[in-house]
Amino acid sequence: MASLNVGSLGEYIREQRRNAQYSLRQLAEAAGVSNPYLSQIERGLRKPSAEILQQIAKALRISAETLYVQAGILEERRGEGLELRASILADPLINEQQKQALLAVYDAFLKENAAHKDAASDGPQADGPQADGPET
Helix, strand or coil: CCCCCHHHHHHHHHHHHHHCCCCHHHHHHHHCCCHHHHHHHHCCCCCCCHHHHHHHHHHHCCCHHHHHHHHCCCCCCCCCCHHHHHHHHHCCCCCHHHHHHHHHHHHHHHHHHHHHHHHHHCCCCCCCCCCCCCCC
């Protein structure tokens, strides 16, 4: 998992806030966070949780996935499970450790499936299952 790049995340949030023509105070209120906390995030001094990023994204009317990628929580992918990952990270009913465990299991399944796909593309295996032939 990539490390959190709070500096560029804060700059990105500040840019999005300005594009939305929100003051710092207005965005803080809309996102349900304190003004000083949001200021610290924008200045790269605080590391927001996935839930806080989701609240900020909702207030800015941008996708939470965009902020997760910006924060280094998610790797930028071509739609490979991005919505599922974002949903797990945003779920307030489970803690951060549980979220990371779920994501690790999901990643393990993806790797396993990719390995099976690679093996299948190498051609038929002598000891693998054979396709049904004509009945005799």
